[in-house]
Amino acid sequence: MTSTRRALTALLVATAAGAALTGCAAPAPEATGLSVVASTNVYGDIAAAIAGDAATVTSIIDSPTIDPHSYEANAQDQLAIANADLVIGNGGGYDPFVDVLVEGSGTEAVVLSAVVVAGLLEEGEDAHSDEEEAHSDDEAAEDDGHGHVEGTNEHVWYDIHMMEDVAAAIATELAALDPDNATVFEQNLAAFDERLDELEALLEDSAASLGGGVVASTEPVPAYLLAELGFDDETPEEFSEAIEEGADVPPLALQQVLDLIASGEVRLLAYNEQTASPETERVRAAAEEAGIPVVSFVETLPDGEDYVSWMRTNIEAVAAALAA
The missing domain is CATH 3.40.50.1980 (Nitrogenase molybdenum iron protein domain)
Structure with a gap:
């Protein structure tokens, strides 16, 4: 067990x-x-x-x-x-x-x-x-x-x-x-499907206007959304898996991420606030130093959001970061 x-x-x-x-207490309402x-x-x-x-x-x-x-x-x-x-x-x-x-x-x-x-x-x-x-x-x-x-x-x-x-x-x-x-x-x-259809239309319009390119992430939480927006996540899998599993990040994997950030190809860093660590903070600092926008993502609904509004907020956050 x-x-x-x-x-x-x-x-x-x-x-x-x-x-x-x-047992003698009044029963709870059914x-x-x-x-x-x-x-x-x-x-x-x-x-x-x-x-x-x-x-x-x-x-x-x-x-x-x-x-x-x-x-x-x-x-x-x-x-x-x-x-x-x-x-x-x-x-x-x-x-x-x-x-x-x-x-x-x-x-x-x-x-x-x-x-x-x-x-x-x-x-x-x-x-x-x-x-x-x-x-x-x-x-x-x-x-x-x-x-x-x-x-x-x-x-x-x-x-x-x-x-x-x-x-x-x-x-x-x-x-x-x-x-x-x-x-x-x-x-x-x-x-509900009607609201999702509106989201899908926003995704298509955003993908067409953003122009795609390379992104990096600290964990593949928003990977499906970023792919729909036309981006390719080139973060080394060893790094992402170690962060996701709460394991030690192999030094080579960390260096590969830092090299990717320094390459000049990365348009955006997707950052999972719920799994922050010294390694992810180091990657974030490197991105900010290189002038790469950082967009934060979480895994559960933020206060005041429903599923559809939350996904809309994420899409708009990516668009706003790349427009800045």
């Missing part, structure tokens, strides 16, 4: 004991409608847009200061999953705590994995949090110890086309769970 599983088991025992001691639990507020926001008032949506991670890669779930998260009708995770090793919670709770909820819906991984091929299972898998997509699946960029929410598929999958599952509100879900999906 992994340390994560042991911790969750202990929390559940404590929760059960607490429930037994308060929730109405479907219960949807999302790993992050990115998927929680999309689910809420589709579900409307027909479901209660809970996002386990709802702050840009928390790294989903290393999040440690608690008993409250476990209970939310246990009582859910639909669970939405990113998959691909990005939010491994979802696997642990689903397996540990015995939930009968439908579980959606965004990387599976997006076609990056097959059902059953997705990364598991259980290290023994991960390291016994000899297939092409191997777990590298941190949960991330090698060869797969799991940050699919930065791809608007993939999120169109995820939204459709959410609507389909909600309609199956609550047929009486199927028309509502269909209408909400159409409204």
